[in-house]
Amino acid sequence: MKPSSFAPGAAIALVAALVGIVSLNQRRLPLHTLVELTGQPRPTPLAPRPSPASTAGGEISTPLASAPPMEREPEVPCVDLSPDCTAWQRGGECGFDPAYMHAHCAKSCGSCARADFDGARASAAATAAAATAAAAAAAAASVAGGGARCRDKAASCPLWAASGECDVNPGYMKLSCAKSCGSCDWADFSRRCRADPNATLAVPAGAIGELFRAIDAGALSRYKPRVVSRPPQPWAVVFDEFISAEHADEIVSVASSEEGRLFTPSQGTGGLDDDGQLIPTLSSYRTSSTRWCDGGCLNESAVRELRERVADATGVPDANHEYPQLLRYTQSQYYKEHSDYIPAHRDMPCGPRVYTFFVYMSDVEEGGNTSFPQLGLSVEPKKGRAVLWPSVLDAAPRDIDERTMHIANPVLSGIKYSVNFWIHQHDFKANHAIGCTG
Numbered sequence: 298m299k300p301s302s303f304a305p306g307a308a309i310a311l312v313a314a315l316v317g318i319v320s321l322n323q324r325r326l327p328l329h330t331l332v333e334l335t336g337q338p339r340p341t342p343l344a345p346r347p348s349p350a351s352t353a354g355g356e357i358s359t360p361l362a363s364a365p366p367m368e369r370e371p372e373v374p375c376v377d378l379s380p381d382c383t384a385w386q387r388g389g390e391c392g393f394d395p396a397y398m399h400a401h402c403a404k405s406c407g408s409c410a411r412a413d414f415d416g417a418r419a420s421a422a423a424t425a426a427a428a429t430a431a432a433a434a435a436a437a438a439s440v441a442g443g444g445a446r447c448r449d450k451a452a453s454c455p456l457w458a459a460s461g462e463c464d465v466n467p468g469y470m471k472l473s474c475a476k477s478c479g480s481c482d483w484a485d486f487s488r489r490c491r492a493d494p495n496a497t498l499a500v501p502a503g504a505i506g507e508l509f510r511a512i513d514a515g516a517l518s519r520y521k522p523r524v525v526s527r528p529p530q531p532w533a534v535v536f537d538e539f540i541s542a543e544h545a546d547e548i549v550s551v552a553s554s555e556e557g558r559l560f561t562p563s564q565g566t567g568g569l570d571d572d573g574q575l576i577p578t579l580s581s582y583r584t585s586s587t588r589w590c591d592g593g594c595l596n597e598s599a600v601r602e603l604r605e606r607v608a609d610a611t612g613v614p615d616a617n618h619e620y621p622q623l624l625r626y627t628q629s630q631y632y633k634e635h636s637d638y639i640p641a642h643r644d645m646p647c648g649p650r651v652y653t654f655f656v657y658m659s660d661v662e663e664g665g666n667t668s669f670p671q672l673g674l675s676v677e678p679k680k681g682r683a684v685l686w687p688s689v690l691d692a693a694p695r696d697i698d699e700r701t702m703h704i705a706n707p708v709l710s711g712i713k714y715s716v717n718f719w720i721h722q723h724d725f726k727a728n729h730a731i732g733c734t735g
């Protein structure tokens with residue numbers, strides 16, 4: 298049996314039956330993953346851990362969600378390493394457990410080198426349909442079986458539950474003390490985090506072209522826009538003066554000064570754990586440092602102003618934006634070629650990342666350009682400058698547009714500060730708060 302990091306064992310058995318698998322080979326977590334991810338903020342975690350009068354300790358914290366960009370190593374061998382890859386792919390595992398699957402089932406998942414990307418796209422629709430079926434099966438199994446993964450993650454859960462914490466502190470308790478709170482359905486990722494297939498898209502088909510054409514025609518001229526890529530290529534625009542130098546300096550100083558909220562090495566992930574949460578790992582694909590702008594940082598006046606500008610410029614409300622991610626690259630640090638699109642988001646309630654709004658917070662003495670190899674585009678970092686590009690296709694704005702894969706070139710001299718805004722089709726912040734963004 299292939300242990301799944303997403304669906305309960307019973308659900309996997311059911312899915313296996315559905316797709317006609319007789320037996321599944323054992324698969325282990327890979328030591329290295331081909332999917333390098335940025336650990337997402339823990340902005341407003343479900344709630345602080347409860348602090349009842351006495352605690353037995355030994356709790357395992359369940360940090361929330363992550364929003365990783367999908368990255369590809371060009372050297373991925375285009376083979377399946379298990380005879381069961383096709384069946385797992387049909388069961389939706391490429392989406393549920395991308396780290397393992399892309400490493401071991403690159404052929405079936407269509408995640409080989411970029412040359413094979415068309416194959417991935419061709420199978421994407423089938424994969425998505427199978428993933429939906431798998432999620433439904435997992436939910437059914439959870440109800441029928443009382444939730445195979447229903448458990449307490451802290452030794453003190455029964456005590457906390459007895460003292461009323463399930464009601465006082467439901468965000469934390471219902472997930473982490475599901476057994477004691479009797480909230481197994483809620484704790485089940487596939488039930489709690491079901492996407493509404495009829496939800497209105499913030500960026501429907503055609504809206505990307507509309508936005509960029511308006512910018513091209515003079516909208517947002519106060520930010521000094523230059524359209525640098527247009528159809529038949531994907532759109533991209535550089536705003537030479539998106540924020541003032543003072544404003545950028547203020548954000549960098551906020552980011553650097555808050556005690557306990559320092560930049561830390563950017564993280565990737567080893568895949569999804571059994572709650573559908575991304576497991577952070579250190580990354581050699583991305584060597585910058587990162588910090589999330591959550592909590593107090595979000596409400597600093599310069600940050601607030603920037604958030605408002607990004608929402609205003611894109612027409613997508615702040616709720617759909619991930620928490621701003623602040624980046625710092627020192628000499629020779631880089632981020633290899635990747636797409637910001639994360640396949641696993643596609644069927645989550647936040648939907649996929651539609652746009653990246655990337656803002657440079659410092660001038661860089663040398664190096665640090667953001668390059669888009671397939672667009673023949675390279676943007677030089679400059680304090681206050683911003684770049685906006687889509688990660689999805691204008692005609693199919695839930696599907697990746699791999700042509701906007703990009704690289705952060707090594708900084709050769711100086712320090713590069715910048716901010717990522719990743720903008721989703723649906724509400725990100727509310728879904729992140731309940732652990733539904735991956």
Ligand SMILES: O=C(O)CCC(=O)C(=O)O
Binds near residue numbers: 704
């Ligand atoms: O630093 C850059 O130029 C780009 C960073 C990037 O692509 C990312 O953080 O996803």
Ligand SMILES: [Fe+2]
Binds near residue numbers: 366635636
């Ligand atoms: Fe990126």
